[in-house]
Amino acid sequence: MTSRLQRHARIANLRSRRQSVGDEEVQTVLAHLDDCDLIEDVEALVMKWTGRKRNISVRGLLVGMFLASNRNRGSVILTHVADLLAFSLSDTMREELEVHRYPDNDRGFEAIYAVVRRLFKAIVKEVDPSPLPKGRRLDLDVVAELLASADHSELADRRELMLTIANKILGTSLLDAQPLLEETPNGSAVVDATVFGTYSKGLGRESTVTATDPEAGWYVRTTKHKDPLALDGLAPTPSRQQKKGAKQPKEKDRVKKKLYGYDATLIVFRNPDHHGAPLPDGSADPDVVPALILAMSVEKPSCRPGEAAVEALRHVDPRYARNFLAGDRLFNSQSEDIFQLPIRAMGYQPVYDYSKDQLGAHGDIGGAQLVEGNWYCPSMPAELITATHDLVVTETIDQQTWINRIRARTAYLLMPKQATDAEGHRRMMCPAEAKRTQCPLKPHTLGRGIHLPLVDPVPRPEGPPKVCEKHSLTVPPEAGAKLWQPLQYGTAEWQRVYFRLRNSTEGMNGFAKDPLRERIEPGGTRRIRGIAAQTILLAFQLAHANKRKLQSWADAVALNGDRPRRRPTRRRQTKALGTWTPTGYIATA
Incomplete structure (x- = not known):
């Protein structure tokens, strides 16, 4: 039988195998943070003029969050951030980041974790666009009073700060590819909303209290809807079996997917002039930058989709060329003052498909008739x-x-x-x-x-x-x-631009939702409630997805005539594009 001394020695050996972080990696993260001015923006939010000095700087916290994101496939867990900062950095880096030294035991870990958690919550508090407390269920009457007494102008300013911080975090993933993006002449993009869960249990609409994440909402998709659109006013179906003899819903009205969380409105870059297929030798085309997320916005499902899209577009780097902007039918059903005219003022040209009630002639000027755009x-x-x-x-x-x-x-x-x-x-x-x-x-x-x-x-x-x-x-x-829209609807040029852009965003959504990678859809990857915390943590995951996409593309390029480090992913045999659209939208050869 192994003695206790031998067991303790083996356990100590396991504990000593903590992975260290090299100074070069920390310096790379700091360089990216300095390039996007993220540290200065966050420091201005939580600057203290009086009181005791913090045991960790904003600079140190952000570096720890980026390091944790790199090691956890995009997910940022504050316990891991605390462990990295206190016990994995060199003494030189710890001093430069102004991280207090703690003993490597239970009390030391709890102390550094409390410091990290307090600073992160202080940042979240300054950018939280909601006056509602998190982590407990509130009576609806209390919610109404809090919303009525809130300063909505201040909340709007906080929301803008929240999106600025989140998009700067996302922007760090594009710094290495920025020259390539600026050189792309057809800087087209696509806007789409994708749902992601929150770490809170949603309640039915008959409930008299809120969920512990009160800003979130239910996303419900029925079998009659092919597009992943959130439907306003639909509550989740009961999980219990229906009573015997109860009327069953029609097949087309049955719920296919439901999730309590938020909608992330993403702006995905794509050059529709190129199909992106591998070259004849099987390597990736170095002239075709892959689809990347340029900007983001977060809102309750099916709430203010047009405004959320415009908010995200405002955070797209102005150095990138702007041409076409595709969107699904959710966006061309918005009021023109909310979505269509603002995006044209920003330099984008819309590319749409139309619902059945939008087909044919709708509107005229001087006798000329508007037919499908x-x-x-x-x-x-x-x-x-x-x-x-x-x-x-x-x-x-x-x-x-x-x-x-x-x-x-x-x-x-x-x-x-x-x-x-x-x-x-x-x-x-x-x-x-x-x-x-x-x-x-x-x-x-x-x-x-x-x-x-x-x-x-x-x-x-x-x-x-x-x-x-x-x-x-x-x-x-x-x-x-x-x-x-500027392109003639239904023509080959319209099909090329619209479907390439729309396929790019659906592909990027699936890429970031990969359960073995960033897995942005489950709420367990972001275990802090509230729209501000969820937005910031999601930004780290999306930034990691961008970096992974760029790394895969770079590895598949045959540089200087050499063989690529890896081959592009072989495309699976899938159905034709026309399968997912109304009959006839894809012209035959």
């Missing part, structure tokens, strides 16, 4: 106007007929005469003036050949519309802003 001639044939409706809703035409009609629309498309001015106005020519059609209302356009369609103007009691009487028409930015 584009301005067309007032006399465009009716079968071309209803082409997508006939394919998707009534199913009276087949895919090839739809493709032919989309192509035929091009002849009736209003063409730009001048570039868009600083205020968003643009002069547009009718298709007859642009030499795409022939129109009896403009005799000088006749006789150009039978290859150009002859417009059949619709008689109007008030006379020809304005666009038919003048050479050009000024289209202001607010005209049809809710559904307008």
Whole structure:
């Protein structure tokens, strides 16, 4: 039998194998923090003018959090942060980071953990956009009183601070790739909201108290919804079996997924000019930077999606080129003052798909009609106007007929005469003036050949519309802003841009939710309640996902003609893109 002295010696040997952190790694983290000015911003929030000096600096805490994130696949656990700072750094680094020295025993660990926890909570308190206490259930009447007495202007300022800190943490993952991103000419992006859980048990809507994380909400996805959109007002279905004889819900209304947490609105970079497939030799293309998360915002599921998207876009580095911005149907259903006009003011051009009630003609200006996001001639044939409706809703035409009609629309498309001015106005020519059609209302356009369609103007009691009487028409930015997009809907160019961007964000969401990697969806990876703490900890996980994506891409590139360190992930055999969209949206070869 092993003696107690021998057992203690073996246990001491196990305890001595704590992994140390090299000074070079710490210096690398400090350099990244200095480049993004994160330390100065956080120090300004928790600066103390009186009282006893802290046993750890803000600089030390942030370094410890980044080191813990690197070792825990993005997750930041404060116990691990405390252990790294107190017992894994060299004495030189500990002094530089102003971390007090503690004995390597239970009391020493509890002391450093209390110091780390207090400083982190002090930072969270200064950027918390909610007046509600966390960690306990509150009566709804108390919640109403706290919200009514809160200074909402101050809470809005705190939210902006919260997003600034989170996006600077995220931005550290892009510093090494920043020159590559700046050199990308087509700096397009896609906005999407993905759900992630919080470390709190959600309650049903019949409850008279809040959950211990009161700012979170329920995300519910039913089987009739293909897009992962949060549905407002839906409570989770009871986990207990329904009573015998109770009416069963319809198949399309059954809950497929439910989660109590938040929506992370992510801005994902992608250049749609390239497909991103490996080169013929199997290595990655060095000219195609992989999809990366540029910015983020966090909000309650299905709450203020347009505002949250604009908040995230404001934190995109202005040095990156801005071109197309794709989004699912959740975003083009927003009010134009909230989403569509602000993103255009920031330099983005929207690229949308449309729901069934948005197909066909919706809006006009000077007689020109807005059909699925584009301005067309007032006399465009009716079968071309209803082409997508006939394919998707009534199913009276087949895919090839739809493709032919989309192509035929091009002849009736209003063409730009001048570039868009600083205020968003643009002069547009009718298709007859642009030499795409022939129109009896403009005799000088006749006789150009039978290859150009002859417009059949619709008689109007008030006379020809304005666009038919003048050479050009000024289209202001607010005209049809809710559904307008620059690319002609349904064309090959629209398909290339929209689907490549949309596939990028779905792929990035799955990449960050990998259960063996960052696993951002479960709440157990962020065990502190409150939207501020959840946002900051999520930023570390997303930053780790960016760094992992960049590292995988760099390892798969054949540098200087040598073999790559590793091959790109072999693509699995999957269904065609058209499987996930309304019939006919992908043109056949």
